[in-house]
Amino acid sequence: MPAFRVPAFLFALAMTGLLTPAVAQEKRVAHITVALGNPFVGTVAKTIQDEGKKNGMAVSVFGGPFDAALQSQQIDDAIAQKYDAIALFPANPNALLPALTRAKAAGIPVVLINSGIASGHDDLYLSYVGEDQKVLGQIVGKMISDAAKGRDAYKVAIISGTLSESTPQSRIAGFKDAIAANPKIEIVAVEDARWDTARSEQIAGQLFARFAARGGLDAVFAMADYMAFGVIKSAKAARIPLGTGKGQTMVVASNCAKMGIDAIAAGEQFGTATQMPARTGRETVATLKQHFAGQPIKKENILEMVAITKQNVETFRTDCTF
Amino acid sequence: MMPVIEARNISKNFGRFQALRNVSFSAAPGEVHALCGENGAGKSTLVKILTGVLQPDDGQTLIGGEVHGIADTQHAQALKIGYVSQELSIAPHLSVLDNVWLGCRGVPLLHRRNELRERARRALNLVGLAHLSLERRAGTLALGEQQLVEIARMMVRDVAVLFLDEPTATLSDREIECVFSAIRELRRNGKTMIYISHRLGEVMDLCDRVTILRNGENVISTDVADISRGKLVEHMLGRSLSEMYPQAGGMSSVGALEIRGLMVPGKIRGLDFAVPRGKILCLAGQMGSGATEAVRALAGLVHDATGSVVLDGMPLKLGSVHTLLERNMRFVSEDRAGEGLFLNLSVEENFAATQFDVVRRFGLLLPAPVRELAERLADIVTVNPDRLRSRCGDLSGGNQQKIAIGRCITPGSGILLMNEPTRGVDVGARAEIYALMRQLCDQGYAVVMTSTDLEEVVGLADMVLTMYRGARVSLYGRDEISASRILLDITHPLTYENAA
Amino acid sequence: MTSISRLIAEPIIRACVLFLFVALVFAVSAVFAGVVVDATTMFSVLQNFAMIGLVALGLGLTVLIGEFDLSVAGMFILGGCVAVIVGSNGPVFGLAVAVLIGIAGGIIQALLMIRLGLNSVAITLGGLLTFTGIAHVLTESKSVLFNDLSVALAMNVPVLGVFSLRSLITIACFLAGGVLITYTRIGRDIVATGSNRHAARVAGVSTSHMLVGVFAVSGALAALSGALLSFGLSAASPTGLSNVMIPAIAAVILGGGSLSGGVGHPIGIAAGVLVLAIVRSGLTVLGVSPSVHEIVTGALLLVVAILDGPALGERLYQFKSMVTLRVGSI
Ligand SMILES: Nc1ncnc2c1ncn2[C@@H]1O[C@H](COP(=O)(O)OP(=O)(O)OP(=O)(O)O)[C@@H](O)[C@H]1O
Numbered sequence A: 001m002p003a004f005r006v007p008a009f010l011f012a013l014a015m016t017g018l019l020t021p022a023v024a025q026e027k028r029v030a031h032i033t034v035a036l037g038n039p040f041v042g043t044v045a046k047t048i049q050d051e052g053k054k055n056g057m058a059v060s061v062f063g064g065p066f067d068a069a070l071q072s073q074q075i076d077d078a079i080a081q082k083y084d085a086i087a088l089f090p091a092n093p094n095a096l097l098p099a100l101t102r103a104k105a106a107g108i109p110v111v112l113i114n115s116g117i118a119s120g121h122d123d124l125y126l127s128y129v130g131e132d133q134k135v136l137g138q139i140v141g142k143m144i145s146d147a148a149k150g151r152d153a154y155k156v157a158i159i160s161g162t163l164s165e166s167t168p169q170s171r172i173a174g175f176k177d178a179i180a181a182n183p184k185i186e187i188v189a190v191e192d193a194r195w196d197t198a199r200s201e202q203i204a205g206q207l208f209a210r211f212a213a214r215g216g217l218d219a220v221f222a223m224a225d226y227m228a229f230g231v232i233k234s235a236k237a238a239r240i241p242l243g244t245g246k247g248q249t250m251v252v253a254s255n256c257a258k259m260g261i262d263a264i265a266a267g268e269q270f271g272t273a274t275q276m277p278a279r280t281g282r283e284t285v286a287t288l289k290q291h292f293a294g295q296p297i298k299k300e301n302i303l304e305m306v307a308i309t310k311q312n313v314e315t316f317r318t319d320c321t322f
Numbered sequence B: 001m002m003p004v005i006e007a008r009n010i011s012k013n014f015g016r017f018q019a020l021r022n023v024s025f026s027a028a029p030g031e032v033h034a035l036c037g038e039n040g041a042g043k044s045t046l047v048k049i050l051t052g053v054l055q056p057d058d059g060q061t062l063i064g065g066e067v068h069g070i071a072d073t074q075h076a077q078a079l080k081i082g083y084v085s086q087e088l089s090i091a092p093h094l095s096v097l098d099n100v101w102l103g104c105r106g107v108p109l110l111h112r113r114n115e116l117r118e119r120a121r122r123a124l125n126l127v128g129l130a131h132l133s134l135e136r137r138a139g140t141l142a143l144g145e146q147q148l149v150e151i152a153r154m155m156v157r158d159v160a161v162l163f164l165d166e167p168t169a170t171l172s173d174r175e176i177e178c179v180f181s182a183i184r185e186l187r188r189n190g191k192t193m194i195y196i197s198h199r200l201g202e203v204m205d206l207c208d209r210v211t212i213l214r215n216g217e218n219v220i221s222t223d224v225a226d227i228s229r230g231k232l233v234e235h236m237l238g239r240s241l242s243e244m245y246p247q248a249g250g251m252s253s254v255g256a257l258e259i260r261g262l263m264v265p266g267k268i269r270g271l272d273f274a275v276p277r278g279k280i281l282c283l284a285g286q287m288g289s290g291a292t293e294a295v296r297a298l299a300g301l302v303h304d305a306t307g308s309v310v311l312d313g314m315p316l317k318l319g320s321v322h323t324l325l326e327r328n329m330r331f332v333s334e335d336r337a338g339e340g341l342f343l344n345l346s347v348e349e350n351f352a353a354t355q356f357d358v359v360r361r362f363g364l365l366l367p368a369p370v371r372e373l374a375e376r377l378a379d380i381v382t383v384n385p386d387r388l389r390s391r392c393g394d395l396s397g398g399n400q401q402k403i404a405i406g407r408c409i410t411p412g413s414g415i416l417l418m419n420e421p422t423r424g425v426d427v428g429a430r431a432e433i434y435a436l437m438r439q440l441c442d443q444g445y446a447v448v449m450t451s452t453d454l455e456e457v458v459g460l461a462d463m464v465l466t467m468y469r470g471a472r473v474s475l476y477g478r479d480e481i482s483a484s485r486i487l488l489d490i491t492h493p494l495t496y497e498n499a500a
Numbered sequence C: 001m002t003s004i005s006r007l008i009a010e011p012i013i014r015a016c017v018l019f020l021f022v023a024l025v026f027a028v029s030a031v032f033a034g035v036v037v038d039a040t041t042m043f044s045v046l047q048n049f050a051m052i053g054l055v056a057l058g059l060g061l062t063v064l065i066g067e068f069d070l071s072v073a074g075m076f077i078l079g080g081c082v083a084v085i086v087g088s089n090g091p092v093f094g095l096a097v098a099v100l101i102g103i104a105g106g107i108i109q110a111l112l113m114i115r116l117g118l119n120s121v122a123i124t125l126g127g128l129l130t131f132t133g134i135a136h137v138l139t140e141s142k143s144v145l146f147n148d149l150s151v152a153l154a155m156n157v158p159v160l161g162v163f164s165l166r167s168l169i170t171i172a173c174f175l176a177g178g179v180l181i182t183y184t185r186i187g188r189d190i191v192a193t194g195s196n197r198h199a200a201r202v203a204g205v206s207t208s209h210m211l212v213g214v215f216a217v218s219g220a221l222a223a224l225s226g227a228l229l230s231f232g233l234s235a236a237s238p239t240g241l242s243n244v245m246i247p248a249i250a251a252v253i254l255g256g257g258s259l260s261g262g263v264g265h266p267i268g269i270a271a272g273v274l275v276l277a278i279v280r281s282g283l284t285v286l287g288v289s290p291s292v293h294e295i296v297t298g299a300l301l302l303v304v305a306i307l308d309g310p311a312l313g314e315r316l317y318q319f320k321s322m323v324t325l326r327v328g329s330i
């Protein structure tokens, strides 16, 4: 059947053409991450790749949906392929422990990025690079407690990233710590929008409708700026006034992106916090470079976190643009 | 003698429709008992109740003289009741061997045993399928062979009573003979058989007793020897049938369908013929003769057919269904369910389905014109206008066939291509369909048809073209047609040698 | 048709040919790229095989019987969560409870289908949502850690170089499925039910028993697969540790299953899963960007769909006549 030989040949050709031959002297780093379509995740990966190249590392990026099983498999493959290091953006705090144990046994150092793993397993990684998720939550919690001062009742809704991950859980915990002092602040809803703009917009719409009869929401905490963007869009559609005053809804987020910076400058979003992917990527590569050079490494490389509001928004324009 | 199986005062409703009303039936051991009646008389329904496929609404079933319910088909099997259903019941993806043993309770869990193969082999030999490989996939068999496999399925089982619901409807004469010899063999072994067929000749030849149903009620139960064929028809229809085959009309119209050099690789090796308008041409041949394929090829359904077709002096592109429709050339398939009707749609939608341009108003499909067209066609083909809104699949086979023909009737006369125009159709409806075909011819239609029913070929056709292994044997005009000649042509290998 | 194209028309053989072809392409590419293919690569392929294999097998059996079990994705998640939660009293106990729940879920769905005369897609879509919902309730929507890490390590220790406990269990299930379908009366009855349900019933096959059985097996396999994965990763998550549904459907189709029922075989499905596993592991080993995985899988599905057409000969003929027409008109 000659008709089928042709496509078969083309297919084989295409597959061989896609290969990228590895250069021997460079240090090989496997960056195992989550959905690259997510702006934050994508920027981290791109920075690691670019910075890595500048610093003599060949970085291969392995993405996938938020799929812990796939990540576990990718770690095993990276071990089998004898990569020099793994930079891991974990999809799940628990499910990667066995794979990390195997990486440790194989002597391959792992740098954790942005999200931690279950506590009590510090020996499984070389260093953690990223913000302290709990502190990010606290920063936002403080903004809300400040705004709620002197109010009789204050209703907050949280539109969260994927709830089964550790990151959102830590941020919510930090947030709760910060508002604990003021019993008037009430968290009326925690909804899972899975780090997605469209889903955030949709959920916000439902929340606005649900609480319209009860005097509306005083604040919405959307976990990322691109989620807050959806919330603002939805508020505009529902003609909900945005702001910190009584009868207005205040929108806050806990990692920064261009649309958040713009919204803060425009006064539609109250504030956000410094979780900046490019910085995380740079720090990751710096950590790896130190490791390859045999220098001592900080175990917990917690990056500086501050609140971003209208006052200081312009300072963060470059790092927050992604 | 005590009846082996008996039904007493059975009633069965489908929704509001009463299919059986107080019907009783009994079969004595060792007899071949015919069950006759028009389409929709309730024959299959009664059989399904006695084989556990359906449950009666009222009445009793008796096995060996004792009241005994029949819960489902497995239970029926345990009671040694066998059933060859009217609908083809082959699992197309399984092998012939597996189909023979399908559903048999006696098969051990691990089933690839030599003994099973041997017994299946013997059963297949008995029904005339000695040539068939046991490993062949059943879906690749011809329709008739599938039917025979189904009968073989009953041969390997330990059955005392065997129900055969129109087993010969899809078979050629040779295959029917195989079925008959199998039935006679079973009768010698003391089995009881209940036999349903619309072919009254078979009933008269083969059966000992006959029970006649009409409109879901008992008419009569008698020894076959005590009843004439005419009387049988009269009981079935509730009236006497003046004549089966209409007189050929003397009308001659201008124009003809001419076919030259029709070829289908592996099936037809160059076929020439011409049918003048006003005539019925019947291609007669056994399975594998290419007769059915020739009609299908003309209908544009065989992708690798070649040849020239000229209609009324103008050439026609072979293989384009679209052109065929434009030139009013329509096809009525032998497989009503598969490629004939939309059984889930209503009767009127079926009538309108091929004539959208006739019923369209301002580009829209409105209910009024559809209804109008359906009523007109229903009147022509004598379908009860009250049933226009019914689901087509709920109608009897005869009525379905009339609808299939009805939707081929176009403004202006056309060409009708038909394979097996009366398969599974009862005597009454059959006479009506013959009359309808003749009426269309008188209006200037030409008909090209095939049939494996020799009686029908002889009775109906104006011209008969006999075929053997993909080639023409002879062509007979009205006066030359005789059953014996045709039979000789289509079965005699010598003729093949001559024709080649 | 030539004998080759007839062989390709046979679903199992086609799946195996496809498997060999993909394996060959991978091997050749590896040589070109200078990548070493050794036992660890095989191990990786088999780990991927274990991940989707059982779900694909269960789904494939329901496809074989002419239905479609969407709920496997939900049962996969629920099985993992139950196994981890109950497994604190011993992993084997957790596994057993998960499988029992899978069987029960399958039986309930099949009975609903039979009683209500409904289509499996509608019922199992309900099952999918229900099972994931239960998993969310059980875990309070959080990822759960299984404390005994040694179980996870034991599950993935290489056995004989290329196997692991997980992949061995998966292979055993496929072999059992193959024997069931090829050599037993039940297997033949399942194929008959998928091939022509009415015919099977008239012939005396208890089609409803077959349906119930197949859905019970499908549920059990999905739950088992989820439980094995959860033990292997030492964690469970109500949002799923892995998206198995799409790869499983792809594997069934690559393996020669037909959505109209009656076609498919565990060995074919195994070949389909292996194809996907090779694509996944292979492209990772070769360092090809992950987005290419999907493109390659999609291309393979397309090839199979073209080969699968009931009238391949007819289509080739049309293609040929189209070409000749074009050429003729120039
Ligand atoms: N499942 C069903 N639902 C509704 N009506 C039905 C059903 N089965 C049969 N009928 C109707 O019951 C009547 C009797 O049907 P049955 O099949 O017993 O007729 P039959 O005598 O076998 O006819 P034929 O010679 O065409 O096979 C018909 O009018 C048919 O339309």
Ligand SMILES: [Mg+2]
Pocket: B043, B044, B045, B086, B165
């Ligand atoms: Mg009938």
